Amino acid sequence: MNIRSHRNFIVLALLPALLIYALFVFVPVIWSAYYGFFNWSGIGEAKFIGVKNYIEILQDPVFWRSLKNNFIFVLAAVFGQVPIALVLAVLLHKSNMIQRFLRSAIFLPMVLSTVVIGMIWQYIYHPQIGILNFLLESLGLESWKLQWLSDNKIAIYSLLPPLIWSFVGLYLIIFISALQNIPGEVHDAAKIDGASGLRKLVSISIPMIWGTIQVAIILCISGSLKSFDLVYIMTKGGPAHATELLATYMYNSTFTSYRYGFGSAISTTIVVISLLLIGTSQWLTSRRGKK
Amino acid sequence: MLSIRKIRSSIFWAILIGYGIVTIYPFFWLIISAFKTNEDFYSRPFGLPMNWQWENFTRAWESAKLGTAFMNSLIVSLGSLAVTLFIAALASFVLARFQFRMKGMIMAFFVVGMLIPIHSTLVPLFILMKQIKLLNTYWALILPYTAFALPTAIFVLSAYLMSIPKDIEEASFIDGTGVWGLFLKVILPMSLPALSTVTILSFLHSWNDFSFALVFISKTSLKTLPLGIANFADGYQTDYGLTLAGMTISVIPTVIMYLIFQEQVMKGMTAGAVKG
Numbered sequence: 341m342n343i344r345s346h347r348n349f350i351v352l353a354l355l356p357a358l359l360i361y362a363l364f365v366f367v368p369v370i371w372s373a374y375y376g377f378f379n380w381s382g383i384g385e386a387k388f389i390g391v392k393n394y395i396e397i398l399q400d401p402v403f404w405r406s407l408k409n410n411f412i413f414v415l416a417a418v419f420g421q422v423p424i425a426l427v428l429a430v431l432l433h434k435s436n437m438i439q440r441f442l443r444s445a446i447f448l449p450m451v452l453s454t455v456v457i458g459m460i461w462q463y464i465y466h467p468q469i470g471i472l473n474f475l476l477e478s479l480g481l482e483s484w485k486l487q488w489l490s491d492n493k494i495a496i497y498s499l500l501p502p503l504i505w506s507f508v509g510l511y512l513i514i515f516i517s518a519l520q521n522i523p524g525e526v527h528d529a530a531k532i533d534g535a536s537g538l539r540k541l542v543s544i545s546i547p548m549i550w551g552t553i554q555v556a557i558i559l560c561i562s563g564s565l566k567s568f569d570l571v572y573i574m575t576k577g578g579p580a581h582a583t584e585l586l587a588t589y590m591y592n593s594t595f596t597s598y599r600y601g602f603g604s605a606i607s608t609t610i611v612v613i614s615l616l617l618i619g620t621s622q623w624l625t626s627r628r629g630k631k
Numbered sequence: 632m633l634s635i636r637k638i639r640s641s642i643f644w645a646i647l648i649g650y651g652i653v654t655i656y657p658f659f660w661l662i663i664s665a666f667k668t669n670e671d672f673y674s675r676p677f678g679l680p681m682n683w684q685w686e687n688f689t690r691a692w693e694s695a696k697l698g699t700a701f702m703n704s705l706i707v708s709l710g711s712l713a714v715t716l717f718i719a720a721l722a723s724f725v726l727a728r729f730q731f732r733m734k735g736m737i738m739a740f741f742v743v744g745m746l747i748p749i750h751s752t753l754v755p756l757f758i759l760m761k762q763i764k765l766l767n768t769y770w771a772l773i774l775p776y777t778a779f780a781l782p783t784a785i786f787v788l789s790a791y792l793m794s795i796p797k798d799i800e801e802a803s804f805i806d807g808t809g810v811w812g813l814f815l816k817v818i819l820p821m822s823l824p825a826l827s828t829v830t831i832l833s834f835l836h837s838w839n840d841f842s843f844a845l846v847f848i849s850k851t852s853l854k855t856l857p858l859g860i861a862n863f864a865d866g867y868q869t870d871y872g873l874t875l876a877g878m879t880i881s882v883i884p885t886v887i888m889y890l891i892f893q894e895q896v897m898k899g900m901t902a903g904a905v906k907g
Contacts, residue, residue, distance in 0.1 A: 349810045350725050354737065357722035357781055360714075364778030365744050368755035375755060382758075428650065431643055442651045444893055448658065451889040451896065453839035455857040456878050459864055460657050463664075469871070471660065471676045505654065510900060517901045568750050569841040573861060587750040594754050595846065607751040614748050 369611055376605030381598045393605035402581050403606075406589040407613070409496050413567055413585070414617065416500045417507070417560035422553065424504065425511035430541055432512070433519045443516070447509030454506070458573030461502040465489050465574075489575055492582035499583060502570060507563065511556050518552035519545060554625045558618055565614045586610045661882075665875040672871045687876035694867070695877045699852060700859035707769055707855060708837040711776035715784055715833050716826060718777075723788035724818050728800065738789075744782035753846050760847055771847040772855070776840065780833040787832075787902050791825035792818065828899035831892065838885060856881050 376393050380386035397403050428446065432439045449457060464472050465488035473485045488498040522545065530540050546553070568587035571577060577588035584592075586606065594603025664672060665687055666680040675681075692698065726738055756775060757766075765771045799821075803813050819826075844858040854862065860881050864874045889896055 346729060346810055347731075350729055350731055353721040353725045353814075356718040357741075357785065358737070360718070360774060360778050361741065361744060361781045363759075364756065364775050365747060365752060365781075366740075368752040368759065369747060371755040371759075372751065375758070424650075428647070431647055438647075442647055443897075445651055445654050447897065447900075448654070448886070448889065450900065451835060451839075451885045452882055453841065453857040453860075453885075455839075455841050455861050456882055459860070459874075459878055460661055463871075463875075464657065464660075469673055469676070474676050505657075513897050513901055562746060562748065566748050566750065572841075572845075587748070590750060590754065591846075594757075600754060600758065603754045607754050610748055610751040614751075615746065618746060 369608075372604040372607040374604075375601055376608050378601040378604075379599075380601040382600045386601065389601070393602050394609075396602065397605055397609060402584055402589060403586075403609075405581055406584040406586045409583060410565060410585050410613075412496060412500075413503060413564040414561050416503060417564045418557055420500065420504045421508050421511055421560060422556055425508050425515055425556075426546075426553075428508070428512050429515035429519055430545065433516045443512065446512055449506040450509045452506075454569035455573055457502055457506050458570045462489070462574050465498055490579050492579045495575055495579060495582045499571060499574060502574075503564075503567065506570075507560075510559075514552060514556055515549065518549040522548050550625075554622070557621050557625060561617050561621055562614060565610065565617070586613070661875060662879055665872060665879040667872045667875075669869075669871055684872055687872045688880060691863075691873050691877035691880060694873070695859060695863040696851070697856070697859065697877065697880055700854055700856045700881075703769075703853055704838055704856040707772040707776065708834055710769060710773040711780065711837050712830060712833050714773065714777045715780045716829065719781055719784035719788055719829065720819060720822065720826065721814065722781075723785050723792055724814055726785065727789040727792035728818075738785075741782045741785050744779070745786070749779060750842060753842065756843075757846050766847055767850045767853055769853070772837070772840075772843055775843050775847075776833070776837040780829075780836060783832060784829045787829055788822060788825050791822055795821060825902075827895060828902050831896050831899040835885065835896075 375386075377388060377390060378386040379389045379392075432443050464470050467473060467485075467487050467490070470488070472488065476482065476484045486494060489495050526544060526548070527540065530544055565586070567585060568591065571583055571585055571588055572591070575583040577584040577592060581589075587610065590603050590606040590610065593599050593606060660676075663679055664676075666683045666685070667687075668681070668684055671678075671681050722741075726734060752775075760766045760771050765774070795818075799817060800813060803817055808816065839857060840855075841857045841861065844855045845861075848854055848858065860877055863877055867874055
C-alpha cells in the first residue's frame with residue numbers, strides 16, 4: 341500500500357500497543373537494572389551505592405541456593421515434562437474416544453490457576469491429613485511417610501510432581517499437533533523398510549519434529565524460571581530457604597525485608613540468567629539438530 | 632508376533648490409563664472433599680462423603696466473599712482482554728499489511744517480550760504504580776495484563792493476517808473504503824479464528840494470574856479470585872470442607888469454559904506456543 345497516504349494511520353495504529361508494552365514491560369526491566377544500584381527501603385531517600393547490591397547477591401548463599409533450585413526446576417521440566425509428553429503424544433495422537441478423553445484430562449490442569457494447583461498438592465502432601473501419607477500407611481509402607489514439604493532435604497523435590505503434572509498437557513498438545521503434521525508417506529515408507537514402533541519413533545518422528553522439541557525446551561526453560569506462584573503458595577520458599585527460587589528470593593527481599601534496591605538487582609539478575617539459559621539451549625539444540 | 636503385539640498394546644494402555652488416573656484423581660478428590668465435614672475428611676480421605684454438605688458451598692461463597700472476587704476477576708480479565716484485542720489487532724494489521732521503515736525492529740521489540748520473565752518486572756512496576764497512584768485500582772492489573780499479553784497476541788495475529796491475500800485491500804480501496812473501514816469492516820471479521828485464539832490465551836492468563844494481584848492489590852474489595860482464595864485458605868486453615876468448596880467454586884468457570892471450547896483452547900495453546 342502507498343505509504344505516504346497512510347503514514348498517520350501507521351503511527352496512530354502502532355502507538356497504543358507500543359506505549360503500553362514499552363511502559364509496562366520494557367522500561368521496568370531497564371529501570372530495575374538502574375534501581376539495583378541504590379540502597380532503598382521504598383520510602384524516603386534512595387542512596388546510590390554502585391554495584392554493592394550485585395556483589396552482595398553473588399556472595400549470598402541464598403542466591404546460589406535459589407539458582408540451584410531454579411536449575412532443578414529447569415532440569416525436571418526438560419527431562420521430565422518433555423519426554424513424558426513425547427511418549428504420551430505418540431500414544432495419544434490418534435483420535436478414538438478414550439484417547440480424546442485422556443488428552444483432555446491431561447490438559448485440564450493448564451486451565452486452572454496455579455494457586456488452586458498449589459493448594460491441591462499442599463493437601464496431598466499434608467503430613468497428617470494428606471492423602472499421600474494416608475495411602476502409604478494403608479499400603480503398609482509407614483516408614484515411607486515423610487514431612488513432604490517441611491523437611492528441607494526433600495521439599496524441593498516434592499514440588500516437582502505438581503510442576504510436571506500441571507504443564508505436561510501443554511507439551512502434549514504441541515507434540516501431537518507436530519506429529520500430525522508428519523506426512524503419512526514417511527510412515528508408510530518406514531513400514532516397508534520394516535521399521536518397528538520404537539525404531540520409527542527414534543529415527544523418524546523425533547528428528548522430524550525436532551524443531552518443535554526445541555521450542556518446547558525454550559518454553560520449559562522460560563516457564564520454569566517463571567514458577568513463582570506454585571512455590572509461593574506451597575512453601576513460600578521455606579523451610580529455611582530450602583525451596584527458594586530466584587523469583588521468591590526477589591519477592592521476599594523486596595516485599596518482606598523492604599529492600600527495593602536489592603530486590604531490583606535480583607530482578608535484573610533473573611533477566612540476565614534467563615536470556616543466557618535460553619541462548620545456551622538454542623545453541624545446544626540447534627547443533628544437535630544439524631548432526 | 633500377534634501375542635507380542637498384544638502384550639505391547641496392553642503395556643501402552645496400562646501406562647496411559649495409569650497416567651490418566653494420576654491426572655484426574657486430584658480433581659476428583661478436590662470435588663468430593665468439598666462436600667465433606669472435617670471428621671469425614673480426616674477419617675476417610677479416599678471415600679465418598681458420608682452425607683453431602685452442600686452448605687459448604689454457600690458458606691464458602693459468603694465467608695470468602697467470592698461474589699466480589701468473581702466480579703473483580705471478571706472486570707480486570709474482560710477489561711484487559713478488550714484493550715488487548717483492539718490494540719493488538721490494530722498493530723498487527725499495520726505490521727502485517729504495510730511496508731515501512733522500522734517494521735522489522737518493532738516486530739523484534741515485541742517478540743523479545745515473550746522471553747522476559749514476568750517476575751523480574753514486579754519491583755519496578757510496583758514502584759511505578761505507586762508513583763502514578765495506580766496501586767489498588769483495576770488499572771493496576773488491566774495495564775500489565777495487557778502489556779504482557781501483547782507480544783503473543785501480536786505474533787499470532789500478524790502471522791494470520793500475513794496469510795490473507797493482497798487483493799482484499801485493493802478491492803476495498805476501489806470501493807472507496809478508507810483504512811479504518813478496511814480494518815473494522817474487512818480485516819477484523821476475517822481474523823476471527825486468530826482473535827478467538829488470542830481471546831482464550833489472554834483470558835486464561837489474566838483470570839488465573841496470582842503474582843501481579845498479590846503485589847498490586849491489597850484492598851479486600853478489589854481482590855481477584857486466585858488472591859481471594861489464597862487468602863481465604865490462610866485464614867480458615869482448619870475448616871477443610873469450606874476451603875475446598877471455595878477452591879471448587881473458583882475453578883468451575885474455567886473448567887466449564889474449557890469443556891465447551893476444548894478444541895479451540897487446545898488450538899490456541901498450540902498456536903501461541905509454536906509461534907512463540
